[in-house]
Amino acid sequence: MERVRRIPDRFRWFHETRRSAAVNHGIDPSLLGELLDLGLPHAGAGEDLLLDGIDCTNLSLCLRLRAPRRIALRGWGRALRSEAAGQARRHQLRIVPRCPYPGHPGGCGFRVLPDAVLDAAHETAGATAVLDGCDARVHLPADPSAGQSVPAELRPVLDTLSEVDYQILPRELERDLAFLRDSNLACCMLASTLLVQEAALRGIEARPSFGLTVVPPFAMPHAWVEFRVAGRWTAWDPHLLKALRAWGLCDADSWPDDRALSRFFLRLGARSGPVATHHGLHTDVSMTVV
Template sequence: MSTVEDPTQVVMSRLREVPDAYRRFAAGAPEARRVFGIGADLLAQLIDLGLPHQRRGGELRLDAFDLENISTGLRLRSPQAMTMRQWKHALASRRRPGGADCLVTVEWRCPAPGHRDGCDFALSDLFTPVSRIDEKHEPARGSVVLQAEPSDHAIRFGAEFHPVLAAAARLTFYKLPPQLSNDLSFVRRTGLANCRLACQHLLDTAAAAGVNARPAAGLFLGALFPFRHIWIEVEVGGRWVAADPFFLETLRRWGVVDRPDWPADQSPRGILWRLLNASSIDEPFVTHRGCEASVSVSARWVPQAG
């Protein structure tokens, strides 16, 4: 007789794989409820099951990565869950964005308003030589509209890619502290990975299978508010093609996409915009006199002219 695992126990078993040394106990119970949807009763249950925590001055302190992984793993009602529902609608309408252009708006503002000297903003070279459609500059803020160039290859990978697909299917997305984001021994032992760690693991898998692959970094455009993302590219017929089986499988498990519409063995079309030839995208998008400026990024699809 098959048994159904208790989701709470599954979440807690994954959480125990992360050493306490990597935790920062900076979040409180109000944040757990407001941001991650973890109410008082569930929080008490999790603490009884061994959720790492501290008490300072009588206040409960928790790790934000733990809270986010619990919220995602238990599919709790939270702002994050609302964002995923927005992804679902956006991706359903953008399954094939042919005949439309993607315009990305980067807006910034001064990180220290009120200083005596004038502001001096600089847009990252990551966006060079991307076409600029519109720019606005004000004393303490500004914006630029960029013509995005998302990957749009109609490629389904062959049998040689199957080891990479199998490796991606064995992984579980997990929000990791920075100290574990490059630890290949951790992912091999636990099967838990964020996009950065999964990319490294799948590159190793591809190399072992004789598949020519490289890292890619840029923006995920399948949402109103794009975010930084890392994936792999595979050489097919002399050209580099985006492949992201780990993220597509993760979105399927979260109920955001359906496999027939977004198969993991196919290059995702119109949602990944490569910005640089490296496996990292940590550089600030906009700087203000050498310091990172406050930035927001949004995207919209518009019909092509003519």
């Protein structure tokens, strides 16, 4: 709860009901009562009680509750356990946009990955893809960095996150480095912003990356940093690995902070953007990987 309280109340949106907290986040009435006694921020009372959705998501992950997001993340555990050899893999990624205004006049004007810049295979150690409508054929090449530890010159950069906890944050805080330094909390976007800055200060070539995690059964948006090593862009993401360990999805012996993760990421560009749009506006999607 102390970590939840580090986020200022002005960034909260109270819209989760008791029922949605239970269904979407695994927070049953008994647990909810305990959390409220510990100071969980809320609005209203009784049946009109409302909670912040980001608070609920963070608590669900930290407490390892049975909830849709954690169930989706279990794929990481399976993928990391089978990754030791780093063999090439191919997946089919299906992106299904959701109409934000069902029943509107005229047809839906969906565009999938409208701002994507899919790297050529020789430029990155990560996944590449060929897009066909709402489907993408994703190739994860045999990775020379699989199992590779971070080069010594990158260690001080990655160590800047050693005392920072992973926390899903409100959009207003996703690039706020002052908040990170005051709270020791960062989402993937904020952590990658810090690493790019630290690399630049040390004269190390690094680039911000935004894209998708390619881990069956579901893909998810993610931000990370890539460093140019031996002529290739390679991703190390100690912040994500630390979170996966905290959530009980991998162990430190097999996946310490300094293991490369390039093959799990499909880079779409340098900055975050919509996975799909509806007549030019961001719209929600579901993404499955097989």
